[in-house]
Amino acid sequence: MTTLRYTTAGESHGPALTGILEGLPAGLALSKERIDAELIRRQGGYGRGGRMQIETDLVDITAGMRAGRTLGSPLALVLKNADATIEELPVPGNARPGHADLAGSQKFGELDTRAVLERASARETAIRVALAGAARQLIEHFGVRVFGHVVELGGERFAPSDVRGDAQGDGLGDAELPPVDEREQRRDASQFYSLFPERDEAFIAKVDAAKEAGDTLGGVFEVRAWGLPPGLGSHASGPERLTSRLAGALMSIPAMKGVEFGLGFEAARRPGSRVHDAIDPAEASDSADGSDPVASPNGRFRRRTNNAGGLEGGMTTGEELVVRVAMKPISTLRRGLDTVDFETNETVRATYQRSDVTAAPAASVVGEALVAFELARAWREKFGGDAMSQVTAAVEFYREQLRSL
Ligand SMILES: Cc1cc2nc3c(=O)[nH]c(=O)nc-3n(C[C@H](O)[C@H](O)[C@H](O)COP(=O)(O)O)c2cc1C
Numbered sequence: 001m002t003t004l005r006y007t008t009a010g011e012s013h014g015p016a017l018t019g020i021l022e023g024l025p026a027g028l029a030l031s032k033e034r035i036d037a038e039l040i041r042r043q044g045g046y047g048r049g050g051r052m053q054i055e056t057d058l059v060d061i062t063a064g065m066r067a068g069r070t071l072g073s074p075l076a077l078v079l080k081n082a083d084a085t086i087e088e089l090p091v092p093g094n095a096r097p098g099h100a101d102l103a104g105s106q107k108f109g110e111l112d113t114r115a116v117l118e119r120a121s122a123r124e125t126a127i128r129v130a131l132a133g134a135a136r137q138l139i140e141h142f143g144v145r146v147f148g149h150v151v152e153l154g155g156e157r158f159a160p161s162d163v164r165g166d167a168q169g170d171g172l173g174d175a176e177l178p179p180v181d182e183r184e185q186r187r188d189a190s191q192f193y194s195l196f197p198e199r200d201e202a203f204i205a206k207v208d209a210a211k212e213a214g215d216t217l218g219g220v221f222e223v224r225a226w227g228l229p230p231g232l233g234s235h236a237s238g239p240e241r242l243t244s245r246l247a248g249a250l251m252s253i254p255a256m257k258g259v260e261f262g263l264g265f266e267a268a269r270r271p272g273s274r275v276h277d278a279i280d281p282a283e284a285s286d287s288a289d290g291s292d293p294v295a296s297p298n299g300r301f302r303r304r305t306n307n308a309g310g311l312e313g314g315m316t317t318g319e320e321l322v323v324r325v326a327m328k329p330i331s332t333l334r335r336g337l338d339t340v341d342f343e344t345n346e347t348v349r350a351t352y353q354r355s356d357v358t359a360a361p362a363a364s365v366v367g368e369a370l371v372a373f374e375l376a377r378a379w380r381e382k383f384g385g386d387a388m389s390q391v392t393a394a395v396e397f398y399r400e401q402l403r404s405l
């Protein structure tokens, strides 16, 4: 199969989460440690609740590999739940505003919120991070890097000003972004997975205050990707546009309420002359060895700005991919929101057992994973091949063709 596809099963408090990934070529060296590293990151971030103290997410790969390499057969991944208490858990007698409880119960014709919340829970994103952790190793093999970081929490930015790609002096410049090589180090030093660990203290106080008040916070994260060739995705049909696939994947994460690419909503407010990215001849410095402009990954073209966030016509432009996602505040509040008691029909406070206060850092890991998955899928569709040797040949041919255009 020359596309990638996955399916997941598993309840939040069931025995395990299971994922099946189809479509990886044979012969790809897969690192379990690479997958586990993302799972561990997803469990972290300041503001998580008690559940993450209980779980230790490490993946078991139970099919699709031999001697550390893929076989070209379906890959099966399993994540055991430590909190596997589904049979003992009570059915809450009311629905939490903001969660799936009420709409799901009405949909199934039974006020059994437990049945709904078990699968609506973002616990399911753990197995998707694992599946994407395998899929992304395909594009990482070819030098693509995908990187998520939190840019806003509870209405406040981590950077003193915004940091989107725009070199036109409108206050949305990349000036405050650290160089690519430093970003991982800085993000991993931050308890919020932001690029500004020196601001952690202020944000810890903010989350603590929300927790004290029995409230919750949302946030905004950004995912960037480097090393992409132009032409991944397609202009030819709506569902194949990489833009629509990325937006769909990101909006599939529970609690996500908005996605924007590049300048995003800001693009709608400007005239075209201050939005579209002028095309220039490549410069020698664009190439790997600094000598031959045509040897740049983008052939003999470059963009003066990257307001588009690396996507035009549903395809990659070869510039950095930049996408931002808004997450609403966690739905389960300790102080409880008004809801209706199923028995008495009276207004009561929604049930609270335990909950995250904010999970924007964890969501940035999930978002990064799903962007990586969609890029790997687009890669698979463009370059085909049953085995890595064939994928590599197709990638090399394409890179050569870009240089000769
Ligand atoms: C990583 C992550 C952790 C979450 N943790 C909680 C939580 O602890 N409590 C809660 O009520 N909602 C939590 N949510 C949000 C709910 O899953 C989400 O609001 C719910 O499924 C309803 O979906 P909707 O917001 O997209 O309508 C979390 C979401 C994510 C992405």
Ligand SMILES: C=C(O[C@@H]1CC(C(=O)O)=C[C@@H](OP(=O)(O)O)[C@H]1O)C(=O)O
Binding pocket: 012, 049, 050, 051, 052, 120, 121, 122, 123, 124, 126, 254, 354, 355, 356, 362
């Ligand atoms: C378990 C995870 O997140 C959960 C997502 C979630 C929700 O309602 O979405 C509710 C909480 O679970 P519980 O009700 O068991 O405390 C979070 O901990 C996870 O991210 O692995």
